Amino acid sequence: MKNVFLICFSLLILSLYGCDKTDNEAEHTAKLSSHEDQVLVHAPGWGDMQFELPEPGTYELPPFGKAADGNVLTDQGETKRLSDFYGDKVVVLSFIYTQCSDLNGCPLVTAVFYKVKDALKDIPELSDKLRLISLSFDPKYDTPEVMKFYGQGSKDFGGPEWQFLTTASQQELDPIVKSFGQYVNQEYDEDGSPTNKFAHILRVFLIDKNGIKRSQYSASFLHDESLVADFKTLLLEEQDN
Numbered sequence: 001m002k003n004v005f006l007i008c009f010s011l012l013i014l015s016l017y018g019c020d021k022t023d024n025e026a027e028h029t030a031k032l033s034s035h036e037d038q039v040l041v042h043a044p045g046w047g048d049m050q051f052e053l054p055e056p057g058t059y060e061l062p063p064f065g066k067a068a069d070g071n072v073l074t075d076q077g078e079t080k081r082l083s084d085f086y087g088d089k090v091v092v093l094s095f096i097y098t099q100c101s102d103l104n105g106c107p108l109v110t111a112v113f114y115k116v117k118d119a120l121k122d123i124p125e126l127s128d129k130l131r132l133i134s135l136s137f138d139p140k141y142d143t144p145e146v147m148k149f150y151g152q153g154s155k156d157f158g159g160p161e162w163q164f165l166t167t168a169s170q171q172e173l174d175p176i177v178k179s180f181g182q183y184v185n186q187e188y189d190e191d192g193s194p195t196n197k198f199a200h201i202l203r204v205f206l207i208d209k210n211g212i213k214r215s216q217y218s219a220s221f222l223h224d225e226s227l228v229a230d231f232k233t234l235l236l237e238e239q240d241n
Contacts, residue, residue, distance in 0.1 A: 042103070042104065046103075046108065046111065053225060053226060053229050054229070056229050056230075056232035056233045056235075056236060057232070057233050057236035057237070059233065060233075060237075061206070061214040061215050061230060061233060061234065061237075062214075063208075063212045063213065063214060064213050064214075064216075065212070065213050066211055066212055066213070067082075067083075067086060067091075067093070067180075067205065067207045067211050067212065067213050068082065068175070068176045068179030068180050069081055069082050069083040069176075070082050070167070070172060070173075070175050070176040070179075071167065071168065071172045072135065072165045072166065072167055072172075072176075073144050073165065073166050073167060073168055074144065074163065074164075074165060075144050075145075075147040075148035075151060075163075075164045075165070075166075076144065076148070077144040077145075079168070080165075082135075082165075082176065083211060085131060085133060085163060085165075086207060086209070086210075086211040087209060087210075087211065088209070089128075089129055089130055089131040089161070089209065090129060090130050090131070090206070090207070090208060090209060090231055090234050090235070091130075091131050091132075091133060091205075091206075091207040092113075092116070092130070092131075092132050092133070092204060092205070092206055092207070092227060092231070093133040093135060093204070093205045093207060094106075094109040094113070094132075094133065094134050094135070094202075094203075094204040094205075095135055095136075095137050095177065095180070095182045095203060096109055096110070096134050096135070096136060096137075097136050097137055097138035097141070097142060098136065098138070098141070098142050098146055098147070098150045099138065099141060099197070100197075101197075104202070104219045105202050105219070106202075108202065108219060108222065109134070109202065109204060109222065110134070112222055112223065112224050112227065113132050113134070113154075113162065114154070114157065115224035116130075116132065116159070116160065116224045116227055116228060117132070117154065117157050117158060117159030117160055117162065118157070118158075118159060119159075119224060119225075119228055120159045120160055120228065121157070121158030121159035122158075126231075126232070126235070127158075127159045127160045128160075129235060130160040130161075130231055131160060131161045131162075131163065132160055132161065132162040132163070133162075133163045133165060134147075134150075134151070134162070134163070134164050134165070135165045135166070135176070136164075136165070136166040136167075137173060137177055137182065138166075139166055139167045139168065139169055139170055139172070139173055140170070142166045143166065144166060146166075147164040147165065147166050148164065150164060151164035180203065180205065181203070182201075182203050183201075201218065202218055202219045202222070203216060203217070203218065204216070204217040204222055204227075205217075206227070206230055206231070206234070208234050208238075209234075209238065214230070214234060215230050
């Protein structure tokens with residue numbers, strides 16, 4: 001059952017990513033409640049950028065704190081420190097869980113990451129300096145095996161390195177998500193039993209080579225073009241220093 005779900009999810013993401021803008025408008029939607037009205041919206045990251053971005057290097061990304069550290073597991077089951085993935089490359093880190101069905105949540109992050117890989121795959125002098133990280137906040141379900149399966153479509157896609165991480169337990173995870181301000185609440189059914197769903201706000205972080213947070217993206221601001229522009233801005237800042 002677990003593998004069937006993940007296969008279906010992987011196919012969904014790949015099919016969504018391959019659609020043109022018209023298909024995006026028809027398919028990449030999620031229902032959000034606004035008082036008593038139901039509206040259909042899709043996050044900007046599913047479509048084309050709707051405004052012109054400033055040129056990389058013409059703006060600043062002020063630091064706002066050190067990125068969290070903690071024990072994590074790779075998709076090979078190896079125990080690492082999260083800080084092991086900082087230092088040699090610029091990092092874009094997202095919190096996800098593989099059973100997420102909100103298209104403007106975890107699937108959006110995954111699709112945007114694929115777009116970033118696609119944008120940089122033929123520019124090795126850039127792609128070699130970026131690392132994408134998807135870190136699960138559902139350690140009970142998202143074992144290293146599950147994360148490996150979730151990320152298998154990325155391995156032959158080209159572009160920047162992409163790490164799929166989890167933790168060994170909730171106790172290992174809690175300090176990391178708390179430090180990043182990524183609060184997650186378990187959802188419960190009518191009988192008070194926990195479901196496989198979590199209430200959370202999408203947050204993605206841009207982290208420089210010194211392990212310092214330089215930008216944070218919500219669903220409303222997450223877009224592959226802005227991520228790439230901010231990444232290039234950090235590289236230009238590094239050259240100037």
